[in-house]
Amino acid sequence: MSGQGRHALRHPPRRHWLLLLLILPIVAASLLFEGWTTHEVDGSRTRQACTRPIPRSADNGDPVLRVTGAGTAETAQMPFRTAALTFDGGPDPVWTPRLLDLLRAHHAHATFFLYGTQAARHPDLVRRIHEAGHEIGSYTYTGGDLGSASALRARWELSLTRTALAGAAGVTTRLLRLPHTTTADTLCGAEWTAAQHASDQGYLLVAATPSTRRPPLGVVRQYSQTALGYQEAEKLLTDPEVGRFTTVTDGLERPSLVTPASLLERIQGSALIRIQSLGHTFARAMTWALGIAGALGILRLVVVAFLARVHVRRRHRHRSGAPWLRKVTDPVTVLVPAYNEEAGIGATVRSLLASTHRDLQILVIDDGSTDRTAEIARGLGDPRVTVVQQPNSGKPNALGTGLRYARHEIIVVVDADTVFEPDALHQLIQPLADPTIGAVSGNTKVGNRGGLLGRWQHLEYVLGFNLDRRMFEVLECMPTVPGAIGAFRRDALTAIGGISDDTLAEDTDLTMALWRAGRRAVYEERAVAWTEVPSSFRQLWRQRYRWCYGTLQSMWKHRHALIEVGPAGRFGRRGLTYLALFQIVLPLFAPVVDVFALYGLCFGDTPQALGVWLGFLAVQMATAAYALRLDHERLGVLWALPLQLFFYRQLLYLVVIQSVVTALLGTRLTWHRMHRSGTADQHLLGEPVPHPSTLSSK
Structure with a gap:
């Protein structure tokens, strides 16, 4: 889903990339100089034995x-x-x-x-x-x-x-x-x-x-x-x-x-003193930063895994001894905002029509598409499907249009590149039996995970998104109910004034607003939907750039939750603090820390540096294996995790850096549309996703 809305004012800046390209060499040079002074680089620590006497x-x-x-x-x-x-x-x-x-x-x-x-x-x-x-x-x-x-x-x-x-x-x-x-x-x-x-x-x-x-x-x-x-x-x-x-x-x-x-020598000397002071201070700071970052990284993995286990036990007790207050069978309105989604709109709607929850109103909001999106949706010939067309105005406005046409009190939001499993809708809405719950996040899985980039994103979804959502539910601070699969109470949406277009991450903005209105957001791992992820680094960059920038906007918009009470305060002090620390601050320092770690590996105590890195990798592998097991995924994909740390993670760090600089410069962003190929329903490791040809088109 893409559009040109209120954020389409000017293009994101590029000059800060030059700044980054300048900073990293300076950091590297400072470390090399510090290593040179400690005889780790081009060392001359020991004296050679004399082979001849002096004259x-x-x-x-x-x-x-x-x-x-x-x-x-x-x-x-x-x-x-x-x-x-x-x-x-x-x-x-x-x-x-x-x-x-x-x-x-x-x-x-x-x-x-x-x-x-x-x-x-x-x-x-x-x-x-x-x-x-x-x-x-x-x-x-x-x-x-x-x-x-x-x-x-x-x-x-x-x-x-x-x-x-x-x-x-x-x-x-x-x-x-x-x-x-x-x-x-x-x-x-x-x-x-x-x-x-x-x-x-x-x-x-x-x-x-x-x-x-x-x-x-x-x-x-x-x-x-x-x-x-x-x-x-x-x-x-x-x-x-x-x-x-x-x-x-x-x-x-x-x-x-x-x-x-001479004057020139004094100037050069003063510059050398400043450079050495900077390099020494930086090296000492990075030693602490590396230790703190490593400790926080390990702590995060351990805490997330522990709380995920707590989540599993709670749900097990909940389902075996104390089910939801009632079984939810209420009719559901599904909103499918779409902009030039002809490649995937048919599979998405057919998967919804094949749902075990039959009482549906499916609204496809065509947001000014220039392709056959509306034609394909209408061609399905099912009376439960309604196509609403409007001029292109962005995803939040498309969802707002959908709300005006919605007939039911339970609203499910679906991206037009997402394929639902047959029981996903039914499972997704069950937590809404609790009146304090305003939103439910489903379990989004990567459909097109055949290549290395797809596998990396698959690991990120399982380890970085779904495992985190279990933790967020236990801590009552889930920051995002994803636009790919989320259920909402209509009265909760009405209470916060509908879906805002203040940010580029309308799903994060919406979820945070619900917390501040006193409504909880939970995670239902049994509600599985398969989504299409970017198939090129350029598309991935644009998508994550928008996500990260939109998250920053949402955090700033809802910063007052830090001092509020009740569910809003719990969300603010737990959720916003977590996002700020682990998704903004640490990624900002990560490239410099990685340079320092590489320096230690090449010039410092190599066995110790290698041992620390392998230890961190072992913890991450164990956590990833546990996350895959919880999501009923095969462990064979773990071979791609070390490569993800070397390449994929660096790209995400740079996304955070560019997003923060863009936010500090006050630059508005445009929506970046991802090219769809309709591959959200690919088969993976012999486990098929419901294919459009097997879904009902009634």
Whole structure:
């Protein structure tokens, strides 16, 4: 059913797709950068074993050197009674301030070799180090071993540190200490090659003096920015054999290698600090989000399955010991709104005529069709069938027209692509014996489920719709009685002013309005109807886009139910909260969480990530199997569920994203008509659906 109604004002926006295409790469880049800084991407965690010693010219115990060739180096050491204190790592928010206070108390200066990533994280400490007159050196960006790092990583370890220091304190440095090294002789094997490359870029390499060399001889001492480093530095600062504590370049009486950064370097550094902060914050947030989303997903599946079981037990007790107040045999008016439905209208009406409930008025409301819809319906030649034609004005108005022609107090609404089983009508109206019930949802099954897309939708209908409806009935908060098969009390419809065209999901709007009027909506799983679902991704997108956008409109329209009392309040606080949390909020974050999960699988703890995903899949498979069993469906279709998680679910997430953005932009949508092929009555797995040729045409 389709039409052009009040929502046909302009086309949905497209610019936000560009925004999404920008956001996801940014998210991916942020995660990759965070993984790079933690050595999960292009890692260089461990040092390679030395295959050759350092050149003889450098192997003299001097701690400061500049490599001048493949096998040559210039070295230097501290003067007599001079100690250069050097601290590696950090800046650390706990121990760096304590070290600075210790040095100030002894009127001493030192050289701090900083991680670029820590400098970007704590720029205030870098500025404090510089402003106190201490010297700053590079300890690479992440502390990766440059001897085992790729050429790209080695370059970035140095250049990013320069950029981070420029952004943090407005300085650059040409002092470097290679991580995982101590004295000069540890610059062996691949480390010597890394040292040579660093020297080619203008760096002066600083190692440590061997521990056998002690004051009053000049020394370069290497400490960490930890409690142990603090204790060792404090001990040296009280050594009477040392006459002077200073920085590396000052001790060598050389010009400082720490120089002011250019304006461009400071701008780049500030940008790097912001990007790293964003990436770190995002990674931490996504770690929590992934855990919360996974827990909520598991919780939802468990709760839905549990409440579905409660629903089954209630219905079993109800049918065996306390049936409905009376058996409903009242006459029924069936409304079939139709717009260009010639492919399926004949099968739909014939299935209704074949119903075991014989007292029927079937109204086919032809909403301005341009095909043979009205002709086919009239050609059935049954006096119970009446065709009403009107100009195209949309499904809600077509249903309103039908209500005006309806003769009976029980109204059943049927989509023109739906085929009823013979006892579906009878089962559907039985709950209406309870006067507090205003609407009944039937059990919609997918008829054209032969292909992979059809199987995915079949699983969604069973697991995502029908199982949920059992839960909603137990919680008394069913948000939608579907337009494909739903029964209503006419007086309930009249009490809410009929069927509104305020939203694109008139069935959801209608159901919510009934709750707010104090009427309950329940689910009757025995009332089975077979519907035709989209056979292409384009048709599926249009259908779900309209559904999702219409649901958002309905939720906003009935938001005041959250603070109301009675059935309206129960529906608002349970149903609207559930929809907002599980069908809007989580899908909005799902693509980002999926990117993070993929990142963890590729670069993080792969066995753990794979185990978590398989565990989630196992729970979902078990829940799906239970749902299929409750719906008396075969379990063979479960093989398609893992593929559904990879592809089909992503499409539905994008539908939610586009719907939310469209709603925020205030854009009205047009009705999107699905192309019908009349396949709602296909056979599936040897279980035939009533075929038009076998149905009565009286």
